[in-house]
Amino acid sequence: MQTTGGPSVLTIVDADVRAPRTGEVLLRQDAIGINFVDTMIRKGQYPVPLPAVPGFEAAGIVTKVGPGVESLSVGDRVAYFFDQGAYATEKVISTSSLIRLPDDISNEVAATFLAKGATAWMGLRALHDLKPAETVLILGASGSVGSVLSRWARSLGADVVGVAGSLSKLDKAARGAHHAFHSQDPDLGDKLRHITPNGFDVVYDLVGQATSSLAVGHVRDRGVVVAIGAASGQTPSNYSGLAGRGVEVRSGGAPQFVHGRAVKVATEELWQLVRTGVFDDLDVARYPFEEIVRVHQDIDDRALDGLPVLMP
Numbered sequence: 001m002q003t004t005g006g007p008s009v010l011t012i013v014d015a016d017v018r019a020p021r022t023g024e025v026l027l028r029q030d031a032i033g034i035n036f037v038d039t040m041i042r043k044g045q046y047p048v049p050l051p052a053v054p055g056f057e058a059a060g061i062v063t064k065v066g067p068g069v070e071s072l073s074v075g076d077r078v079a080y081f082f083d084q085g086a087y088a089t090e091k092v093i094s095t096s097s098l099i100r101l102p103d104d105i106s107n108e109v110a111a112t113f114l115a116k117g118a119t120a121w122m123g124l125r126a127l128h129d130l131k132p133a134e135t136v137l138i139l140g141a142s143g144s145v146g147s148v149l150s151r152w153a154r155s156l157g158a159d160v161v162g163v164a165g166s167l168s169k170l171d172k173a174a175r176g177a178h179h180a181f182h183s184q185d186p187d188l189g190d191k192l193r194h195i196t197p198n199g200f201d202v203v204y205d206l207v208g209q210a211t212s213s214l215a216v217g218h219v220r221d222r223g224v225v226v227a228i229g230a231a232s233g234q235t236p237s238n239y240s241g242l243a244g245r246g247v248e249v250r251s252g253g254a255p256q257f258v259h260g261r262a263v264k265v266a267t268e269e270l271w272q273l274v275r276t277g278v279f280d281d282l283d284v285a286r287y288p289f290e291e292i293v294r295v296h297q298d299i300d301d302r303a304l305d306g307l308p309v310l311m312p
């Protein structure tokens, strides 16, 4: 990426990959996770020095180890999330960023679920400790993070209502939740009130601007709004008026919450859910490496057909 802008600023270039230094390894990347934040980097909404290699998440095989590396060997399968420069067929990376993958978790599964799962874990375990039978409203339930979050919340015994962005995505939200609606529905407020007249215990907002009034209107007094996404833009109101009702608004970034010892806790829980089939009905949208422009265009157009993974 030489400059910021539309999807076409992403171009594939040949580059030499340097040898790994002390504490680093060289990876051959098999699957690259694509995340909404990648589009924000591309648009310049989060400035990075240019030219830049975007992407934060991938899985692959160690092909070379640098001096002093004892924890990993050539041939080990590993993954990482939140380490910039993932859109590449090979990458030199510090071992401190890497997670060794269990034998039964493929590289593709890791790249599909790691960052989204870490974000869901942050919302369900760290920002709020979700209890069985709590009522949960997920705004953005048809999206990548929302799909993972809704299934995970349901597996914890919560009563989950998902809101899709539009009628055409209603089915996506419905597959992961006990009830689903779409945000254009003129009767949405009545329908949500019919389910929980006093409001939801927890509202997860992944959409921001377009849905913040739903969060404000349908969280119960002394409930919690977990505001961890803004796919439609930042909420201008900052959920105003909630403090007077005893509602807590909690926000955070997965890189800050899922680090150190939390990485092991979060990933073990995530892989266990993968094993038990909690995410089995989710589609993976695989894009050949050469089609990086198309996947970014699909995110911009809200036309993703599954959790997006780039395949080198």
Ligand SMILES: NC(=O)c1ccc[n+]([C@@H]2O[C@H](COP(=O)([O-])OP(=O)(O)OC[C@H]3O[C@@H](n4cnc5c(N)ncnc54)[C@H](OP(=O)(O)O)[C@@H]3O)[C@@H](O)[C@H]2O)c1
Binding pocket: 035, 036, 037, 115, 116, 119, 139, 140, 141, 142, 143, 144, 145, 146, 164, 165, 166, 169, 183, 206, 207, 210, 211, 228, 229, 230, 231, 232, 252, 253, 254, 255, 299, 302, 303, 304
């Ligand atoms: N805090 C963190 O650490 C963290 C980590 C990962 C992601 N995030 C954030 O979470 C958000 C979602 O990420 P994602 O990967 O799930 O993105 P995504 O797959 O593109 O999903 C976006 C969701 O938002 C909905 N949406 C978008 N614009 C809308 C609008 N104008 N009105 C109503 N609904 C709208 C979409 O509805 P449709 O399905 O109908 O299009 C979809 O449900 C992003 O803001 C991302 O940056 C935060």
